[in-house]
Structures are given as C-alpha cells and as structure tokens.
Amino acid sequence: MNLPNQSVISDNKNTIATSEEYLEVIGAREHNLKNIDISIPRNKLVVITGISGSGKSSLAFDTIYAEGQRRYMESFSAYARSFIGNMERPDVDKINGLSPVISIEQKTTSKNPRSTVGTLTEIYDFLRVLYARAGEAYSYNTGKKMQRQTEDQIIGHLIGEFDQAKLSILAPVVKGRKGHYRELFQQIRKMGFNKARVDGVIMDIDDRMQVDRYKTHDIEIVVDRIVVDEKDKFRITQSVKTALKHGNGIMMVRDTEGNIQHFSKNLMDPETGLAYDEPAPNSFSFNSPYGACPTCNGLGEIEHITEETIIPDPKLSISRGGIAPLGEYRDIWIFKKIEAILKNTKVNLSTPLEKFPEEVINVLLYGSKMKVEVPSVKYPGTNWATSFEGIINFLEKQQESGSDKMRDWLADYMVVQTCPDCNGYRLKKESLHFLIDKTNISELAMKSITELSHWLENVEERLTEKQQLIGAEVLKEVRKRVGFLLDVGLDYLSLNRTLKSLSGGEAQRIRLATQIGTQLVGVLYILDEPSIGLHQRDNMKLISALKELRDLGNTVMVVEHDKDMMLASDFILDIGPGAGRHGGRIVAAGDPDSFLKQGSKTAKYLMGELAIEIPQERRKGNGKKLKLKGATGNNLKNVSVDFPLGTMICVTGVSGSGKSTLIHDTLYPILNQKFYRSKREPMPHKSISGLEHLDKVIEVDQSPIGRTPRSNPATYTGVFTDIRALFSNLPEAKIRGYKPGRFSFNVKGGRCETCEGGGMKLIEMDFLPDVHVPCETCKGKRYNRETLEVRFKGKSISDVLDMTVEQAVDFFENQPKILRKIQTLSEVGLGYITLGQHATTLSGGEAQRVKLATELSKKDTGNTFYILDEPTTGLHFQDIQHLLDVLKKLVDKGNTVLIIEHNMDVIKVSDHLIDLGPEGGNEGGNIVFTGTPENILKKKDSYTGKFLKLEMKE
Structure with missing residues (x-):
C-alpha cells in the first residue's frame, strides 16, 4: 500500500521510507505488536487510533516514547548513569528519525493538594514576583497604606516635630510574647542600657529582673532620654541608629505625657506601629512558611472532628455505641473513666445521649481538669485519680502525632472546612494586604481564567508609574500563559484550583498549554486522549492548539478516538483489527482522504457506513422521580432538577458548567449518606425527595483500582x-x-x-x-x-x-x-x-470499566442508581457499542443509569438529558434543558443541541 510522499508501511520486513521527513519504526514487537514497520511523517499532527487494547499505547508510549527516553538517558555521563541505572530497551529492531520526546499523559496528575493550576503553569510564580516587587502594602489593622522611612527622614521628623520636647527613644525587642525574659534583661544590661519599658512602664534593670512567664509582654529598650535640639543632632542621630539596630529597623519615641509614635525603615503603619517584613516572592507562596497561613499551613482548609461525627445518633446510649469511635460497651479503661465522670450526675451509660445535660456532653467531648477516681483494670481494688482530656481533644492529638493506621481510622470522623483565619485564601494576613489595582494575589488566583484575562486587559492604565516599570515583563509572561489556557478551552478554571480536583483530560490540556508556552522546536509530543472531558464546542480550540504546537516545527502524535480530531489531522494510523492478541497490526494509514478509502472499521464509522443506532423508542421510566431542589454548590445557581428513575439519564454541558458539582459533589454524597452512612457532606442544597424508591447507589469513576503493582x-x-x-x-x-x-x-x-x-x-x-x-x-x-x-x-x-x-x-x-x-x-x-x-498500567477508562464489571457481576436489585463519569474514555466507536449494550441491560432490569458524558453517541441513545450551562465557570451553573434528545434539538441556546443536531442529521 503506497502512501503520500512514497512512504511504505508493512507488518514485516518490506521496503521502508528513508526520507528524513519520516519517523521510521522497524520491527516493533512490544506487548501485542506483531513485528510492525511504519513510517510516520514528521512535523505533522498524527492520530493513532484503533479499538481498546489494539496496541495504540504500545506503539506510541511503550515503543516510541520509551526509546526516546532511553536515548536521552544514554546521553548522560557514565557517572550519572551509575546512580540511575540503565533503562530497558523496548522490543523494536530500529527507530530512525527520532526527535527528543515529551509525553503528556493523563496518569501523571499530581494528587498533592499543594499543586494548583497556577503552580503548574507557573502563572502564580510570576504573580508572586510581581506582588513582591510592585505590591503596595496596607495595614490589616487600620487599612491605611504602610510607610517606610530612612534614618535621615526619621531624624528630620524628630527635630522638626519635637523641637525642645523631652523624649524617650525606645527600641522594641519583644512584642506580644510570653516568657520570663531573665536572660534578655541580663543581655540588655551588658550592652550598657539600664532602663527598659515593660508593658508600658519604664523601670530600672537589675541582674535578677524577670517578668511573669505566663503573661504576654511588650518590652522596649530605653536607648536614650533627651531634649530635642538641633544643636544635639549628632546625639539624636546616634540614638536613632542604635534604636533601629536593636529594634530590627523599628523604633518608637515617647513624650512626657506617654504618647507613643512609631518609626520604621521597613513597612509600617505609623498609627499603630504594625510592621511587615520586607516582601519577597516566597512571602506570597502558600508552600513556604514565610507566606502560608499558619492555621491551615497553606492548604486553605482544615480538618477537624465535630460532635456530629462523634455522636451520629443521639438516640443511642454510650453502652450501645452512641459515641461512635468507642463502639459498644467493653470492660476497658475508657468506659470505666466515663462511668466515674457520670457517677455524680443523673445519667448513666444506658441513658440515650439526647437526654444528657449539655455540660456533661461538653466534659465527655472536650474534657475537664476535675480529678475523678477511676477503678484500675490492671490492679483490681485500686483507684487512679486522673483528669479527663475529652474524646475530641484526644482524637485530634492522635490525628497530629499518631500512626498512619490511626490517621486512616480517624478519617471517618474528620470534616473538612474552609480555614477560618485565611477564608480559603491560603496566605497569612500580611501577604493578603499587599495590593495591585486594589486586588491581592489570592483574589486574582480565585478568578476564573476568563476573569483574570479581563483583569489583565489595560491593567497598566490602573497602575502607578513605578508599578508599570516593574511589572511590564511579568505581565507580558502572565498574559501569554493565560492566553494558552484560553486556547485549550480551560477558561472556566481558576489558578487556585488543585490538580487533584481536575480530570485527566483537564490536567493534560494544562500541560499542553505549558508546552506551547515553552516554544520548543523539533520535539516529538505524544498525547493520550487530550479531548477527554471536553465538550464538542471546545474541541476546535484544542485542535487549533495542537496545530499551533505542530506549526512551531514539532511532531504531535495523539492517541485519540475523537472523530473531529481524526478528520483534522495530517495522518491517521489505525491499529487492530481486534484487541489483545487479535490486535497489534496496522489496519490502515494515510492522510484523512486516503484513509477513508481504505475500508477499516474506523474509516467506516467516520464515513457513516457503520453507526451506533438511535433507539426507536425512548424509555419512559417507572413513573418515579428523584427530585433535587435548591443546589448552590460552587457555580450552581439554585438548581432544581428531576431524575426520572428506570431510565438512562445523560448529564451534559460544556466543561466547567457544573456537571461534577451537581452529580459528584451534591447528588452522590446525599445518596451515599442515605444508603451507607457516609461522612462526606454534600454541597449545599435545600431538599431531596424520592430516596425511598432506591435501595443502592454505585458510583463508577476513573480513579485507579490501586496504586501499586x-x-x-x-x-x-x-x-x-x-x-x-x-x-x-x-x-x-x-x-x-x-x-x-x-x-x-x-x-x-x-x-x-x-x-x-x-x-x-x-x-x-x-x-x-x-x-x-x-x-x-x-x-x-x-x-x-x-x-x-x-x-x-x-x-x-x-x-x-x-x-x-x-x-x-x-x-x-x-x-x-x-x-x-x-x-x-x-x-x-x-x-x-x-x-x-x-x-x-491500566488507563483511567480501563480502570473505570474494571469497576463497572465488578458492580455488574453483583446481583442488582432493580432499584439501583448507577453513576458513571465519562465511561467512553479510551473507547473506540465499536467499544462504545458494547458498553451501551451492557448499560441497556441494566436499565431494562429497572435500574437507573446516570452518565456524565460529552460523547454524542451516548447522548443520542439516552432516554433523558439534563443539559447544564450555558457556559463554564461563573457563566454556567444553570439548567439549560431537560427532556429527550429529540427535544433538545429545538433548544437554540444549547451547545449540546447544536452538535447533537449534526450527529442525528436533523
């Protein structure tokens, strides 16, 4: 079979193209590949397709990428390789024309809560530099702009403002800290000072001087007491220099009436004396102790144990397991201790907890310093006098210092809440009071990429001249990276969104945007289904981004099943014909025009000769409904929606429209709490009805089935x-x-x-x-x-x-x-x-199907509610048909299957659609349409309807 530019492919050792314009793979046998030879054009957009398990990843990742990585390792010195070891060569005879390879997979998403969209794209790092160098500081006490003064300005102010006044010049050394400070007073005396102002009172220092260690103190050294006169400028200068030296750039003056005025070489509020350290980029990093909120350590949220999780059912008594972590009564020390505490009250271990006085509950949960006599379990007949620290206090201490096993056990009783100190902004309050255009860095990170783009428009006009000069280059870089994120359809994300909350496709597109930003040339990029999680509306943005990467002078190789991506590519490679041992051969290859004439199954689906049939009749369901009202989580705008039971429901909408918030974060946790007493709280909603019609919920997501071999x-x-x-x-x-x-x-x-x-x-x-x-x-x-x-x-x-x-x-x-x-x-x-x-080694889609198979092999009740998140991930047209056949069997037995999906083949065969939008982020969160696929075609403001119309050819 001859291809354009005389390249030749074969399954054995026939002629192969030798042009420098081709990447040549000769004798590839990795996994199920059948000794294939192929010439792939360089500097083109290449799509590798084929049914699941046919060998696409074996060729792209396990052969081409693995060999590229191995050759890169070979370029290291022998000394470096001695530490790294040698990488095994993939099972291939030869690869010619191989460029440096960069792989952008889905599985490499970080689960670290400290990794965010901003840190991965480096946009946040640029903003940190901008705020450190150009941010204006404001006092968090008074809201006034902070000031810094030079020594000359301070001296000039004292002579001009306090002429002939009697002043004490003070150097602050302790501010709002506990301790007895005996060593500090001895040190001050050794430096030659004999007076200090302690908590507002000036006193003489002697060698035995100390203060109450349990109280909070302010201590200043009295550096000098002078009458201000211009003739004594030298003495004033020396005193000011000494005070600033011992006060770390801060000093105070006190007049005879006790009035205090503050001065600082650093940033300071002249009214209250509040001073900030000199800002540096790490002052704005939530991953650095210099910038992170001390309460949540820069995570923006805290975990703590609540009364509701400790006492889930107040109708139970303590002996029947009313205090969940303790379980039912056993002859152990903790129950003896509780018994002793209850001895002098009107309740006992058999009294339902709802009848306990509030003060007794408080003692049990939060402890008491009152000593109680507890019978010894080890030595019968003896008592121990002990105080009780409280169950919640004890468990929280274990959470901080206990074993991993203990922390895993405690996870059931922990509730995640927004940090009360930083309100989820992650930074300490000083960092949040540096502003550019009246906005702090965390407020920028909270904006969606679209909103951030609007803020960046003409921002220079709203800046001071100094800020314009400092920020010119930084703003240029930020604009460029924000533009790349917009190009790949991620306009609804925000910089503070954690990577662990992203889908595989979203994380992959972020890395794609980052790679476009590096402007590398002559690289082979290999991507694994970048269209996952992307609505058809945004698909063209992604294709444009890939073409931009190609036009820079790179080869872009995409393992993909998306119809639009294939038809927009320069070269399609179809591997098959079957999966596993029945695959591993090249079925067809060429540019889209010649590929469509080669008659492979993929080509037939692209031509419309094969298609997933639209059902003749939509299921009406069993007449019962699940009704969710008033959902307001994340961007949802007070959404109320009905889920007809006994049908196949498809939830659609552009990326970021609120699908995951509605289903994963609101509906599923409600059902999970109902059937399995889950501790996870659903997002805010008013009510739900119809739960009595179900007896089981099963969520099948794409998380791995395990993290080890x-x-x-x-x-x-x-x-x-x-x-x-x-x-x-x-x-x-x-x-x-x-x-x-x-x-x-x-x-x-x-x-x-x-x-x-x-x-x-x-x-x-x-x-x-x-x-x-x-x-x-x-x-x-x-x-x-x-x-x-x-x-x-x-x-x-x-x-x-x-x-x-x-x-x-x-x-x-x-x-x-x-x-x-x-x-x-x-x-x-x-x-x-x-x-x-x-x-x-399983992809997200494969892991999801293993979970699905596990659930399907169990006996279903006929009243089960299944939730699937993009089950078509990694599936060829033919595989989607098999999957739909399985799901149809489930629904025909009376179960309800809800699918979050962008794939038009799944959408068109559903019984009931719920379309969210109209846009992503703040512009989304509304119900655009509910009803049958036929009816959504008439809805003009639905993007799903527009693309479904093309699919259903109406």
Whole structure:
C-alpha cells in the first residue's frame, strides 16, 4: 500500500521510507505488536487510533516514547548513569528519525493538594514576583497604606516635630510574647542600657529582673532620654541608629505625657506601629512558611472532628455505641473513666445521649481538669485519680502525632472546612494586604481564567508609574500563559484550583498549554486522549492548539478516538483489527482522504457506513422521580432538577458548567449518606425527595483500582478469591496441605520472598520517575517453585494471572462462580487485559470499566442508581457499542443509569438529558434543558443541541 510522499508501511520486513521527513519504526514487537514497520511523517499532527487494547499505547508510549527516553538517558555521563541505572530497551529492531520526546499523559496528575493550576503553569510564580516587587502594602489593622522611612527622614521628623520636647527613644525587642525574659534583661544590661519599658512602664534593670512567664509582654529598650535640639543632632542621630539596630529597623519615641509614635525603615503603619517584613516572592507562596497561613499551613482548609461525627445518633446510649469511635460497651479503661465522670450526675451509660445535660456532653467531648477516681483494670481494688482530656481533644492529638493506621481510622470522623483565619485564601494576613489595582494575589488566583484575562486587559492604565516599570515583563509572561489556557478551552478554571480536583483530560490540556508556552522546536509530543472531558464546542480550540504546537516545527502524535480530531489531522494510523492478541497490526494509514478509502472499521464509522443506532423508542421510566431542589454548590445557581428513575439519564454541558458539582459533589454524597452512612457532606442544597424508591447507589469513576503493582483486575473484582479456593481444593494442594492463603501473593508461604509476591522490584530513580523491573528470582511469576507445581488443567496460579480475560472465559467455562465475574469483564470490552495486569498500567477508562464489571457481576436489585463519569474514555466507536449494550441491560432490569458524558453517541441513545450551562465557570451553573434528545434539538441556546443536531442529521 503506497502512501503520500512514497512512504511504505508493512507488518514485516518490506521496503521502508528513508526520507528524513519520516519517523521510521522497524520491527516493533512490544506487548501485542506483531513485528510492525511504519513510517510516520514528521512535523505533522498524527492520530493513532484503533479499538481498546489494539496496541495504540504500545506503539506510541511503550515503543516510541520509551526509546526516546532511553536515548536521552544514554546521553548522560557514565557517572550519572551509575546512580540511575540503565533503562530497558523496548522490543523494536530500529527507530530512525527520532526527535527528543515529551509525553503528556493523563496518569501523571499530581494528587498533592499543594499543586494548583497556577503552580503548574507557573502563572502564580510570576504573580508572586510581581506582588513582591510592585505590591503596595496596607495595614490589616487600620487599612491605611504602610510607610517606610530612612534614618535621615526619621531624624528630620524628630527635630522638626519635637523641637525642645523631652523624649524617650525606645527600641522594641519583644512584642506580644510570653516568657520570663531573665536572660534578655541580663543581655540588655551588658550592652550598657539600664532602663527598659515593660508593658508600658519604664523601670530600672537589675541582674535578677524577670517578668511573669505566663503573661504576654511588650518590652522596649530605653536607648536614650533627651531634649530635642538641633544643636544635639549628632546625639539624636546616634540614638536613632542604635534604636533601629536593636529594634530590627523599628523604633518608637515617647513624650512626657506617654504618647507613643512609631518609626520604621521597613513597612509600617505609623498609627499603630504594625510592621511587615520586607516582601519577597516566597512571602506570597502558600508552600513556604514565610507566606502560608499558619492555621491551615497553606492548604486553605482544615480538618477537624465535630460532635456530629462523634455522636451520629443521639438516640443511642454510650453502652450501645452512641459515641461512635468507642463502639459498644467493653470492660476497658475508657468506659470505666466515663462511668466515674457520670457517677455524680443523673445519667448513666444506658441513658440515650439526647437526654444528657449539655455540660456533661461538653466534659465527655472536650474534657475537664476535675480529678475523678477511676477503678484500675490492671490492679483490681485500686483507684487512679486522673483528669479527663475529652474524646475530641484526644482524637485530634492522635490525628497530629499518631500512626498512619490511626490517621486512616480517624478519617471517618474528620470534616473538612474552609480555614477560618485565611477564608480559603491560603496566605497569612500580611501577604493578603499587599495590593495591585486594589486586588491581592489570592483574589486574582480565585478568578476564573476568563476573569483574570479581563483583569489583565489595560491593567497598566490602573497602575502607578513605578508599578508599570516593574511589572511590564511579568505581565507580558502572565498574559501569554493565560492566553494558552484560553486556547485549550480551560477558561472556566481558576489558578487556585488543585490538580487533584481536575480530570485527566483537564490536567493534560494544562500541560499542553505549558508546552506551547515553552516554544520548543523539533520535539516529538505524544498525547493520550487530550479531548477527554471536553465538550464538542471546545474541541476546535484544542485542535487549533495542537496545530499551533505542530506549526512551531514539532511532531504531535495523539492517541485519540475523537472523530473531529481524526478528520483534522495530517495522518491517521489505525491499529487492530481486534484487541489483545487479535490486535497489534496496522489496519490502515494515510492522510484523512486516503484513509477513508481504505475500508477499516474506523474509516467506516467516520464515513457513516457503520453507526451506533438511535433507539426507536425512548424509555419512559417507572413513573418515579428523584427530585433535587435548591443546589448552590460552587457555580450552581439554585438548581432544581428531576431524575426520572428506570431510565438512562445523560448529564451534559460544556466543561466547567457544573456537571461534577451537581452529580459528584451534591447528588452522590446525599445518596451515599442515605444508603451507607457516609461522612462526606454534600454541597449545599435545600431538599431531596424520592430516596425511598432506591435501595443502592454505585458510583463508577476513573480513579485507579490501586496504586501499586499488587492491585490487579483479578483482586479488584474478587474473582481471585474464588480462583485461590479452586486451587486449594485440587488433590495436589490437599495432599500438600495448602490452604487458599498459599496461593496469595500478598502473604508469606506461597509467594516469592525476594519480591514479596510483587513480581516486580521498584528501582528508585531519584530525580526521575521510579521504574519497576521483573524480579530476578521468580522472573515476574510472583510465587515460589512449590506453589507453581500445583496445576489446574495444566496451568499454575501464575499462568492463570497471565491469561487474558478472553482466554480465562474459555478456561473457566465449567466454573460458574468464577465465569460470571470474568464474563462481565469481557462484556465491558476488557477481553484483552490479563487477570493479573498491574493496576498501575491500566488507563483511567480501563480502570473505570474494571469497576463497572465488578458492580455488574453483583446481583442488582432493580432499584439501583448507577453513576458513571465519562465511561467512553479510551473507547473506540465499536467499544462504545458494547458498553451501551451492557448499560441497556441494566436499565431494562429497572435500574437507573446516570452518565456524565460529552460523547454524542451516548447522548443520542439516552432516554433523558439534563443539559447544564450555558457556559463554564461563573457563566454556567444553570439548567439549560431537560427532556429527550429529540427535544433538545429545538433548544437554540444549547451547545449540546447544536452538535447533537449534526450527529442525528436533523
């Protein structure tokens, strides 16, 4: 098959293009790739597509990117490589024309709450420099502008203002701190000063002088007492210099009537004497002790234990578990102590907590210094006299200093609240009182990117001349980066949004915007489905951004299923024809025009020859509804909405319109509290009705099924428990006395002890990502030799873990309990993954489908409410058809399936649409439309309706 510019592709060793305009991959065999050869044009926008598991990522990331990374490592000196170790070469004969490679994946999103959109894009770092150098300081006491004075100005002011007046010149050394300060007074005396002003009173200093250590004190050294006269200018000058030196740039003068005036070389409020340190960029960093709010340590929120979480049901007594962390009554010390406290009250351990007097509840939760006699559990007949610190105080102390296990246990009783001191702004109050254009840095970080862009327009006209000069270059950089975020459709985000709250697609597009900003040339960028989470309206922005990256002189390679992206690309590469062992071949390749003529399944879907059919009739549901009223979380504008039960509901809207806030942060926590007594609080809402029509809620999101190689689909779905039970019942296992635990790779006995059953060993790479390599003892099999000798139908437990789901369905065809769980994995389109595939290698979409399969394999009640977040992530048109077939079965049994989705194929087959918008961020949060897909086509102000009209060809 000949391609443009005489490039040739093949599955074996035929002719290959040798032009410098091509990236040539020869003999790629990584994972399921079938020894493929391909020439990919450089400096083009290239889309690699194909059904899930066909080998797209194996070619793009595990072959091309891995080889690029390995060659980069090879460029290090032998000394540097001795610390890093060698990276394994991907299974490929040769790659020619390989540029430096940058991978922008979804899985690398930071979960650190300190990482924000502002820190990742470096916009916040530029703003920190701007505020440190050009910000104007204002007093948080009086609101007046802070002033700084030179020594000459202070001296001139004293001579001009206090001529012939009797003054004491004071140097402040302690302000508002506790202590006895004996050593300080001795030190002051050694420096030659004999008087100090302590808490407003001037007194002589002697060697034994000290103050009450438990009180808060203000102490100033009396540097000099003089009558101000211009003739004594030298003495005044020396006294001022001495006072500023000992007062760290601050001094005070006191007249005979006791009036105080403050002076400072630093920023100071002349009215109250409040002084700020000289600002530096880290004064505005919430990740630095110099800028972070001391109460929340720069996180903007605090966790604390509330009475509601400790006493969830006041109708219960203490003995029946009314105090949740203690559980039901046991003969242990804490219950003896509570019994002793209640001895002189009218209540006891069997009294419902709602009947306890408030002061008794306060003693139990917050403690008392009153000594109580507690019977000793260890030494019967003896009593201990002790005070009681209170259950909440004790638990909060454990939260700060306890073990990880203790902190995990306490998480159930913790509630997250906005920090009361900084109001979620993350910075200390001094930092929040540096203003540019009447705005502090945190207020800028709270603005959406659109609002920030508006603020930046003509901001120079609102600045002082000095601020204009200092800020010119910084503002130029900030504008450029803000422009890139707008270009990739992230106008609704704010700089203070944490990365852990972003979807994979959003985080990927932020990194894409950052890369455009670096202006690198001659780089190969590889992206993993950047269109995830993006409404069709914003898709063209993303495509334009990718083309801009290409036009700089780079090759942009995108693993993608989006129709618009494929048709807008320069070159499409389709891998298949099936998944797993049935994939790994090049089915079609070429520019869009020639690709469409090659007849692959992807081409047929693009041409409309194959399509997901629109249902003839929409389900009406069972007539019951879930009614949510008055939701106001984040950007929701007092939203009230009905969810018809027994239907497939699709929640749509542009990115940032409020879908996640409505469903994940409001509806799901309400249902979770109702059915599972979850501690997570839903976002603000007025009421909900119709919960009695449901008995179960299941949320299937894209978070990983595990963060280590020990987690895999077999363990997550629970099928591995059944497989281990099967192996332990084999005759060979019974003769050897092997129990199910013998076949677990997580406990001692049957596992390989070199890698402790991991099959892989972690190599720490210092400043590079850690690498997992196969264990040299078991060669990745996880088990020791004796365990592997027990076989079922000729296969060891390790062989079973290495089977694909598709193979396992045939292998366990006569084991109904095992088959049911594996069959469901196959039905959701995961026939190509292995049962023991490490969780760390699964994409977000694959992890979501493993969770979905786990839930589907359970017996449904017919009254279950399923919530799915973009289940089409990573799915080819054909896979979406399989997924929809599974979801339709669920709804047909009477369950309700709610899907948050942008994919038009899912939207058009739904029974009921809820469209939010009309825009993202502050311009969103309204219900634009509710009803059937047919009716949304008539709604002119719905972006979803406009694109659905094109899809449904009406």
